Amino acid sequence: MDESKFRSLAKWQISAPPRFSADSIQYLLRGEEQILQSISARAPISKILNDICNALDCQIGNTVSLISVPDNNVMSAAEVSSSAALFGLHIFISVAIGSESVEELGSLEMYCGVSRNPSPRELQLIDRAVCLAAVAIKRFLETGDGGNYRMRGVRSTRGYVPEPPTFMN
16 A cells, blocks of 8 residues: 555544543542541541542442451352352452551452453552552551451441442433
């Protein structure tokens, strides 16, 4: 084919904005700041962990995240996986949430509508979410409320299944 034809088409192509634009970085920082404020204000641990999962799901897209903590055996990992499979979800990633002393504080499990592996950018977002979850869980345990994850109306995040919207626009 004629090379000049390709050059003329090239000037009409619109380049996609980079995934890490200044706006997306500011959005991430604001979300992270809100979660850190919730942690310092001693918001309920279930709210903080759900906020972390929601932020992660929004940033990656087409995912469902669950953060579980030890001693909170509402559903086993096998039960969660089989429930996810019923909805056509595939395991995206499973990460242990640990502290500096290598004690396991919990785990992050993510499911996706298509079977794939996380990209390097997505792994960075997951690492940030795991760090935030570790801070939140550690703070929760250090405040004296950590002996029983079900104290004071703390709802299980593992058993949380978001309800579909009642209407669509």
